[in-house]
Every structure is written in structure tokens, then in C-alpha cells.
Amino acid sequence: MKTTRHGANLIQLTKWPVAFPMNCYLVLEEDGLTLVDSTMSSPADDVAALVKQLGKELRRLALTHAHGDHVGGVAGVRQRFPDVEVSIGERDAPILAGDKALLPNEPQTEVRGYFVKVDWKPDRLLKPGDRVGSLEVIASPGHTPGHIAFLDIRDRALIAGDAFQTRAGIAVSGVLRPLFPFPAMATWNKQTALASAVALRALGPSLLAVGHGDALSEPGAAMDQAIETARRAFR
Numbered sequence: 001m002k003t004t005r006h007g008a009n010l011i012q013l014t015k016w017p018v019a020f021p022m023n024c025y026l027v028l029e030e031d032g033l034t035l036v037d038s039t040m041s042s043p044a045d046d047v048a049a050l051v052k053q054l055g056k057e058l059r060r061l062a063l064t065h066a067h068g069d070h071v072g073g074v075a076g077v078r079q080r081f082p083d084v085e086v087s088i089g090e091r092d093a094p095i096l097a098g099d100k101a102l103l104p105n106e107p108q109t110e111v112r113g114y115f116v117k118v119d120w121k122p123d124r125l126l127k128p129g130d131r132v133g134s135l136e137v138i139a140s141p142g143h144t145p146g147h148i149a150f151l152d153i154r155d156r157a158l159i160a161g162d163a164f165q166t167r168a169g170i171a172v173s174g175v176l177r178p179l180f181p182f183p184a185m186a187t188w189n190k191q192t193a194l195a196s197a198v199a200l201r202a203l204g205p206s207l208l209a210v211g212h213g214d215a216l217s218e219p220g221a222a223m224d225q226a227i228e229t230a231r232r233a234f235r
């Protein structure tokens with residue numbers, strides 16, 4: 001996997017950077033490392049090499065949402081690091097387990113995208129405002145009903161999952177980029193995704209790190225532009 005360092009606390013790991021980029025992230029903490037997302041297949045070899053290089057244990061694995069290109073690698077990571085605490089947003093937990101039924105108060109659009117059958121259960125279910133190490137859990141539904149993002153409270157780096165993509169141009173989840181249309185095709189509800197994009201922008205992130213594409217530093221203006229484009233596209 002391709003590795004890219006962002007500041008003091010974040011390492012981006014990219015699977016298939018040219019053909020179909022999928023990112024996961026290692027967050028450096030005092031007590032060890034947190035892995036955010038896991039791509040489609042196990043990143044355990046690359047994570048193990050970085051664990052050795054950094055001299056820090058892998059403690060936690062936190063998931064932005066239940067799609068297969070984010071959770072597919074979890075089994076391999078758990079096998080290599082049996083003590084790791086696996087967490088996901090509480091609303092995406094049933095979806096991860098195969099139940100795509102919507103709640104009465106949710107927009108009744110179909111849950112879409114690529115799912116894999118998993119033989120593990122999350123150890124911890126996350127709610128907005130919870131903390132995973134230095135990461136604050138931020139509600140960002142839209143791509144899936146229970147999608148969450150993670151804001152590093154030390155430096156305001158935002159790991160936004162698929163709430164935004166940057167591959168083929170920055171876009172809010174649901175805005176189709178013809179050269180990389182997959183996140184838009186997998187989006188559950190566009191208006192909800194747009195509202196989440198606005199909320200994430202309002203956090204004033206110093207870095208925007210996403211599931212698919214390069215990270216952007218000082219992303220405010222680019223996020224504003226993506227939000228404007230989404231407003232027009234979803235009208």
C-alpha cells in the first residue's frame with residue numbers, strides 16, 4: 001500500500017492508488033495506534049510493518065460506515081491483532097449485520113452500495129460526541145444512514161470517510177463524478193449527505209481525509225465549492 005504522512009498524527013494507507021483508490025488511516029496516539037477503516041482486503045501486513053517501525057501497538061479499529069470497501073479488511077486485522085477494539089456507528093451496526101431496514105424517521109430511500117458478509121461483531125457502538133482516542137465521533141449520515149466521521153481534536157484533521165470524495169475532483173457524497181462514480185452510486189440519501197457536508201465544513205477542519213482520493217489541507221474553500229455544486233445538482 002502507498003503510505004502518505006499528514007502532520008504529526010496521521011498516516012494515510014492507500015490500496016490500489018491508481019486503479020481504485022481506497023484509503024484507511026493510522027492515527028498516532030500516546031497509548032498506541034488507531035486504524036480508521038480497513039479497505040476491501042486486509043491491510044494487516046502494512047499495518048504490522050508500521051506498528052514495528054513506530055514502536056506502537058495497534059489498539060483500536062474504528063469504521064466510518066458499513067460498506068464492504070471500508071470493512072472488508074477487518075477480519076484480517078482482527079486475526080493479526082486479536083486485542084484490537086473494533087467500533088462502528090450504532091446506526092450502521094445493523095446494516096453491517098445485513099439488516100438494511102430503515103427507521104420510521106429516516107428518508108425512505110434505498111440503502112445502496114457494496115456489502116460483504118462479516119463473521120465478526122463490533123466491540124463498541126459509537127454515538128456522536130463519543131471519543132476514540134483523540135478522535136471525536138461526528139454524525140455524517142447520507143452516504144449510509146449511520147455514516148460517521150472522525151475529528152482529531154488535537155489538530156482538527158477530519159477523517160470524513162465517504163461523506164466527501166476527492167478522487168476525480170472533490171465532491172459531496174451523491175454528486176456523480178464520471179471518472180470515479182462509485183461513491184455517488186452507493187449513496188443512500190443525497191439531501192441528508194448534503195446537510196452532513198455542511199455540518200462537516202462548519203467544523204473548520206485543517207485537513208480533509210477521505211475514503212477515496214488524496215487528502216486536502218486547508219480544505220475550507222474546496223468544501224464550500226463542493227457544497228455549492230451539490231446544492232445545484234440535488235435541486
Ligand SMILES: [Zn+2]
Pocket residue numbers: 067069070162183211212
Ligand atoms: Zn467507500
